Amino acid sequence: MTLLARATDESGLSKRLTALDRVVELGADRLDPAALATAGALSGKAAERLRLGAEHTVVALAGTTGSGKSSLFNALVGVDVATTGLRRPVTSTAQAAVWNPDGAAPLLDWLGVKRRHHLGDEGADELSGLVLLDLPDVDSVKVDHRLEVDRLVKLVDLLVWVVDPQKYADSALHDRYLQPLRTHADITVVAFNQIDRVPSARREEVLTDLRGLLEREGLGGVPVLPVSARTSDGLPALRTRLADAVTAHEASVRRLNADLRALADELGPTCGPSATPAVERADRAAVVGALTEASGADAVALAVARTHRSRTRAATGWPMTRWLARVRPSAATRLGLPGARLSPGEAEDELVRTALPGPSAVQQARVDTALRNLVDRTTAGLPQPWPSVLTRAATGRREQLPDLLDRAVAGADLGLGRRPRWWGVVRLLQNVLALVAVVGAVWLLGLFLLDWFRLPEPPLPDVDVWEWRIPVPTGMLLGGVLVGLVLGFLSARLGALGARRQANRARRRIRARVEQVAADAVLEPVSAELSARTELCAAISQLRGRR
């Protein structure tokens, strides 16, 4: 275990496996399901293999039928364990030879290899700790052989491909196994078996040909060892190679590192350019603008202004006519706006729906276009799946937007309950003026009656207004009415000013709340996906690690 821990640490494997777990976690619902499954399987395999320890190194002899895998296996074991034969194919299930079998059983169980040969004392040599597998062929008519090889090739620590002079350039071997495993050059060895069949003068030429072939496939560094199971030529070199791998105790770590590199190669293109796009201020403003429009903020502002004007009239208008303003329901009440019926200080309740009709088709269209532009701009230059992922993030709560926007309006403090102080003053003034006018009128009426009944007139006080001398009751009546009307007109103007201010404030407050909706329902999810991408791509590039 300590050996393994050191090798794991030294090669940075543990860090990269952490990155792999991040990839699996972040890749869910984002990456292509097949690639994600590969990553998940690799994560599981790595955990399992590391748990089983590095005391044993699993080496597989794989190759085409008739290349002499089983013969080589027997030659390495030193005993005829595997059946060899003339009929093709011979080996149909994998079998294992274990040097120093203590503690190897769980590993073999994990590999699913049932036929085992234990080398006890005779195996106490430099190969101690080797688990050598003899695999079935990769190219015969028996498809189940290939499936067994495919399964085991994914699990073993070191692959020894056994080829022969007839078959060393076969497509079944190169196109199906060697080429796809080019990322695993580190843990690949090619044993050129039956080398004794090639005239010794031609051997170098043939080996060079094979090396060139491997190099073109990206397996340039792979050692090609000429061997012969029959004459034992080259066997010591192969043995040494295996012994090195076994004593280093790091083949399994190298195998996992190669797997991680291959996965990084596979996932790399999904990340695209390294630049991290962000939600620009302009895009944010466009989304908020479209949502504000869809929330009906303009209509609400208009209604607020109108309501304010009519309330101003109701509060400060000429007392004789101001009741008219109260008869009609205010625009705000008809839209069911918050605060329309509240006295100041009462809390707004955003769960009460307004009577706003909800976004129109055009407003919805503008919102959709704004969301699309947002996605287009943040995903410019990014490959699939990012455009789709971000579209999902941006539009995931599209159906809820009308309700969210209505809540935003319903919960906004539109200032409808507020009554400006000057209303009271003007109202008092209006009342006083009205009273003055009434007193004047009653006085005049009294005078009229006195005159009617030919009674003596009491002395009438006068006031001088500029050059005119006006009797007090007449002045009170006319002045009260006139000044009241003028005051009513002035306060209506003032009310209109206030209405505009209040409309602007209402619009601002709705916008502020809509900004929150935009952030929660659109911008945050988009930003979250963008940062998930950054993190995922960082994790993917960590998989590769240093070479």
Add this chain to the structure above:
Amino acid sequence: MDGPRLADALEALRASVASVRLDLAVSDAEAARRSRSELVGQVDDYLLPRLRQLDAPMLVAVGGSTGAGKSTLVNTLVGAEVTKAGWLRPTTRAPVLVCHPDDVGWFETDRILPGLSRTTGPEAVNSLRLVPHPSVPPGLALLDPPDIDSVVAENRDLAGQLLAAADLWIFVTTAARYADAVPWDLLHTAAQRSTALAVVLNRVPPEGVGEISDHLRSMLAEERLGDAALFAVPEVELTAERIPDAAIAPLRTWLDGLAADAGARDAVIRTTLTGALSSLHDRVTGLADHLDDQVRTAAELRGTALERYRTALTGVDDGVRSGTVLRGEVLARWQEFVGTGQFTRNLEARIGQLRDRITSFFTGRAPAAEAVGHAVESNLHALVRAASDQAAEQTTELWRSRPAGRALVTDDLHRSSAEFGPRLELQIRAWQERVLDLVREEGGHRRSVARLTSFGVNGAGLVLMLAVFAQTAGLSGLEVVVAGGTSAVSQKVLEAIFGDAAVRTLAARARDDLLETVEGLLVDERQRFDVLVDAVAPTAERVTALRTALAEFESALGSYLRQPGLVR
């Protein structure tokens, strides 16, 4: 006799097979394309030439795996180094044809294998090396094709092509190879097409000749190839790169026998020919079935786009009908146009006054009418644009969810095309023009002309446009509150000018016109998807034509096979 008729029918069938599009990425499309090119290749390389000239020399292909010793075998049979044997794999890169010098004429022209140029010198790419040699008996030519299973893909393809062009296969395998999967795929094909076949089991360890031969024979029997002649050649030291005579004596005798007996040769030729001709039924039917699959998939892809764009049009229709296009800006501008909200509210009972007011307003400040028109345009624009974008996005997403669609989707497909925006603007403006024409036309044969002119056609057209959007569904609470009923007023204005029924007709016509315009634009957008499918998918007519050509060919084949003396 019936030979020419059959050849003509075959040629027609070949043309039909070769010309059909087959590029939709459905499952098995790769296999179907390969099968198609094999089929066309075999017709060109072998079937047509052989049908036309039954007396041409028999072509014997010595095919097999890399390293099985094909070239050595050919050299041994000919008795000269006509093709290169060696230790490097694959050895033969370009095919070699060896024949008697008298027969060279048969092979120099592109009668057979028209795709390969002829050369007598060294090996060259895509060429057939022609080697005349007197030790080859007349009436028989030996072909050494490249291997069938090495890493060099061109070799494998060329080998398949050459084997399909041969009258007789001498299939070379070895003791290490005879259970390989790749050769057995080819042998399986040979069995299906009743190709004349001989098998050479090369490099057999002397002690295993019996055992391995028996095993191979039983494997051949399983593939219903039990009749094929099997020659085992034991592994022996080569002398001067040739297999010793004793080892290949049986094979040589068998070949010499064939060369000497024109009748036997003819029988072999006819067996392979009729087998290949008869195999066309299954091959073409399989292809046609696959084509049906492609036609179906293409229809589904087109249907997806059609459905999404139809939904988009319905969305635009709904948006227009519900009057929502009126909201917002339009209302605000309209208020500017007819006066303040306060004023219009009082107008409902006094249309005449409104008209006067508008007339004066209008003559004084004409641009106000334009401003309203602009707002309608940008609202409509937003509505149609979003609908088109949504259709494109959804269609792309749905296409991506299946392999056939995924292969077709291009980067810019998930949004409306670049020219859609400008075109939309142009079309909307054109529509507005037409609405004005409509008003003019309607006004022309009515007594309202005087009143109309006083109002101004522009203003009336505008009101009509607004009516188009507002008429059916009426007004929602919002508009009544905000606009103070101006839209209702606008309709009343119009009705006062034209009369109630006329307004309804006018509005309906203008709306239908608008929807037609939008539909035209959306159809063009959808075309982008259809074009992609059309470029790769077969049409149902072509598949039917293919089946007809096959039926025609089969009837010709039927009468050809019934000829007396054909099958001996």
